[in-house]
Amino acid sequence: RKEVEQDPGPFNVPEGATVAFNCTYSNSASQSFFWYRQDCRKEPKLLMSVYSSGNEDGRFTAQLNRASQYISLLIRDSKLSDSATYLCVVNRRSGNTPLVFGKGTRLSVIA
Amino acid sequence: GAVVSQHPSRVICKSGTSVKIECRSLDFQATTMFWYRQFPKKSLMLMATSNEGSKATYEQGVEKDKFLINHASLTLSTLTVTSAHPEDSSFYICSARSTGGNSPLHFGNGTRLTVT
Numbered sequence: 001r002k003e004v005e006q007d008p009g010p011f012n013v014p015e016g017a018t019v020a021f022n023c024t025y026s027n028s029a030s031q032s033f034f035w036y037r038q039d040c041r042k043e044p045k046l047l048m049s050v051y052s053s054g055n056e057d058g059r060f061t062a063q064l065n066r067a068s069q070y071i072s073l074l075i076r077d078s079k080l081s082d083s084a085t086y087l088c089v090v091n092r093r094s095g096n097t098p099l100v101f102g103k104g105t106r107l108s109v110i111a
Numbered sequence: 112g113a114v115v116s117q118h119p120s121r122v123i124c125k126s127g128t129s130v131k132i133e134c135r136s137l138d139f140q141a142t143t144m145f146w147y148r149q150f151p152k153k154s155l156m157l158m159a160t161s162n163e164g165s166k167a168t169y170e171q172g173v174e175k176d177k178f179l180i181n182h183a184s185l186t187l188s189t190l191t192v193t194s195a196h197p198e199d200s201s202f203y204i205c206s207a208r209s210t211g212g213n214s215p216l217h218f219g220n221g222t223r224l225t226v227t
Binding site: 031032034036041042043044045046049087089091094095096097098099100101102103104 | 156202215
């Protein structure tokens with residue numbers, strides 16, 4: 001089983017739509033969680049951290065369910081500029097350790 | 112602004128030659144940097160952890176003699192792909208943390224290597 005699993009998509013949605021991405025992780029000891037965004041042929045960029053209580057940043061809402069080892073990202077009022085690949089990312093342990101990346105979910109927002 | 116700088120952003124080389132990629136932390140000291148590789152339509156895969164002043168730690172399946180890592184200062188790590196072959200063509204990205212251990216990684220802009 002892969003350490004971080006995501007639905008690869010693609011998700012094709014119209015502008016203004018709400019879209020949700022899900023992710024599961026296998027290591028119950030994982031310490032911290034993030035969503036990154038990656039545009040084509042570019043490096044990943046941090047979108048938001050994911051906290052146990054859930055957190056929101058503008059149109060983006062992230063949720064974490066440790067019991068189910070499940071992370072989600074909700075995007076409201078989709079913009080054309082939201083088109084990208086969204087990466088679910090997990091830090092296995094505390095400390096300065098590498099992050100483990102999911103394969104990503106591709107989103108295309110259509111006018 | 113960028114906190115991790117990587118150079119070059121793109122390189123094309125002939126099979127059998129070596130290529131050096133530099134990764135610098137800007138305005139902070141990075142005792143640890145991480146090197147990832149990404150093939151087209153695949154996820155980022157960790158290659159190695161670069162430790163300042165000591166040997167790098169390589170992931171299983173990554174040849175340490177082929178991918179030489181040097182982390183000689185607190186702001187610079189280099190990855191040298193030795194005797195490159197076409198199958199080494201990939202997107203190489205370095206990363207580091209500017210704050211505590213559970214904080215997210217900042218990535219360099221990546222190096223797209225094409226070996227002909």
